[in-house]
Amino acid sequence: MKRSLLFLSCLLVLNLSADEDFISHYEYGEMLYHNPRGVSCSQCHGESGEGTTIVEFRDIHGKQAIQGPDIRQENLSSMFNAVNGYHKIMPRYYLTEEEVKAIYDYLQEKNREYLSKIQERNSTK
Numbered sequence: 001m002k003r004s005l006l007f008l009s010c011l012l013v014l015n016l017s018a019d020e021d022f023i024s025h026y027e028y029g030e031m032l033y034h035n036p037r038g039v040s041c042s043q044c045h046g047e048s049g050e051g052t053t054i055v056e057f058r059d060i061h062g063k064q065a066i067q068g069p070d071i072r073q074e075n076l077s078s079m080f081n082a083v084n085g086y087h088k089i090m091p092r093y094y095l096t097e098e099e100v101k102a103i104y105d106y107l108q109e110k111n112r113e114y115l116s117k118i119q120e121r122n123s124t125k
């Protein structure tokens, strides 16, 4: 029963992502950001890509923290390379260009205000 439910929900997700009309590009990106094939991006990069502390611990050097970086200003091609490359901590995802674009567009839209402020600041320098 559990298994068939899982299968059904997979089918549903596949179906949703194939049908652009059913959910918007923004919703598709939101879904991928929170539930890509693997661990959610938000667990390490925060709710909106602003970055977060993944874990804190203590060792002989004292208090340590592993941070997921702020990815709000990342451009599309470096995001694609990051998602599909090897890292020390971040998993490798194997997402398609279209999937990374959806995540990228979602983060751009979600952080529109923040990003336009940054742009303003940079242009008045």
Ligand code: HEC
Pocket: 033, 036, 039, 040, 041, 042, 043, 044, 045, 054, 067, 068, 069, 070, 071, 074, 078, 079, 082, 083, 087, 088, 089, 090, 091, 093, 103
């Ligand atoms: C387990 C935690 C974790 C998850 C999950 C994760 N990341 Fe990362 N990500 C990191 C860390 C840590 C780095 C810095 C490189 C490293 O040490 O691995 C990074 C680097 C990046 C970078 C490059 C930014 C830079 O400053 O180098 C991008 C872009 C990125 N991640 C996007 C994503 C996206 C999109 C997802 C979801 C598909 C995702 N990450 C999932 C932890 C994670």
